[in-house]
Amino acid sequence: MKFVIHQANHIGGRRYNQDRAGYAYTNEALLLLLADGMGGHLYGEVAADMAVYTFMRAFSRLEAGLAQEPEVFLRATMRAAHDAIIEYALEQKLGGNPGTTCVAALVQNGKVWVAHAGDSRFYLLRNNMVALVSHDHSVVQQWADWGIISLEEMKTHPDRNKITNCLGGVEDMFYTEVSPCTDVQDGDTLLLCSDGFWSPLEEVDLMKVQAAPSLPNILDQLVDTAVLREAGRADNTTVVAARLGAAEQDHPTEIPVCVPLAIAA
Numbered sequence: 001m002k003f004v005i006h007q008a009n010h011i012g013g014r015r016y017n018q019d020r021a022g023y024a025y026t027n028e029a030l031l032l033l034l035a036d037g038m039g040g041h042l043y044g045e046v047a048a049d050m051a052v053y054t055f056m057r058a059f060s061r062l063e064a065g066l067a068q069e070p071e072v073f074l075r076a077t078m079r080a081a082h083d084a085i086i087e088y089a090l091e092q093k094l095g096g097n098p099g100t101t102c103v104a105a106l107v108q109n110g111k112v113w114v115a116h117a118g119d120s121r122f123y124l125l126r127n128n129m130v131a132l133v134s135h136d137h138s139v140v141q142q143w144a145d146w147g148i149i150s151l152e153e154m155k156t157h158p159d160r161n162k163i164t165n166c167l168g169g170v171e172d173m174f175y176t177e178v179s180p181c182t183d184v185q186d187g188d189t190l191l192l193c194s195d196g197f198w199s200p201l202e203e204v205d206l207m208k209v210q211a212a213p214s215l216p217n218i219l220d221q222l223v224d225t226a227v228l229r230e231a232g233r234a235d236n237t238t239v240v241a242a243r244l245g246a247a248e249q250d251h252p253t254e255i256p257v258c259v260p261l262a263i264a265a
Helices: 044-060 070-091 139-145 203-211 215-229
Strands: 003-010 019-025 029-036 102-108 111-117 121-126 129-133 177-183 189-193 237-244 257-260
Touching (some): 003 215, 019 237, 029 237, 044 257, 102 189, 111 121, 215 237
Antiparallel strands (some): 019 257, 029 102, 111 177
16 A cells, blocks of 8 residues: 555643554555543543554454454444543542543545544545545534534634543443545545644645645644644644555555554653
């Protein structure tokens, strides 16, 4: 599979960095991951770590280097991560469950499957357009769906950080949403990001990713832009993106490769 990939992170204006991300690949498949630990919950960074590493471990064990049933793989692995977080909290007697969002994109056989819980997002960028975006599991997204507030009001509403679904957290609140699989095309960019990245940015900013000659340069610039726009209020800001196509680098490998993001302190 041919692709170029880049991950970027900034702690923003927060004391702790609870975002986690990573990617993994074989000759047959590519997996992109991002998790945003919930800052209001104890050990959010542990929950985010567990989500990413549960996916990497499951991916590295796939027979023949790809998921035979991609949707089943994504749902089962998301549930396994959720259960592992609950079990960790019980074993450590935390007195509450750590929580994290999670979004995962699996590319194989010319298609992409996306699973998520929470408000970390997936974007498919194609032909200088946003061709697909995941649907936030949040209070303000529900209100926008019901017509109570506008999409523009979502960006500044005081409850915009309240989510309605996550891994860990409240045990019976969790569920996995898997989007219908989509064909990928030469030149597509797959982008996963935390709310610290997408919230301050506009679609016109994201379009720069598709057009930029250097994926690392533009993603690093956009992370800095997102942090600057939020001034001292910036959240942890994280993005992982892959550009697919015949013009990109091939990544032949005899074993699964897993690359977690090195988190900025």
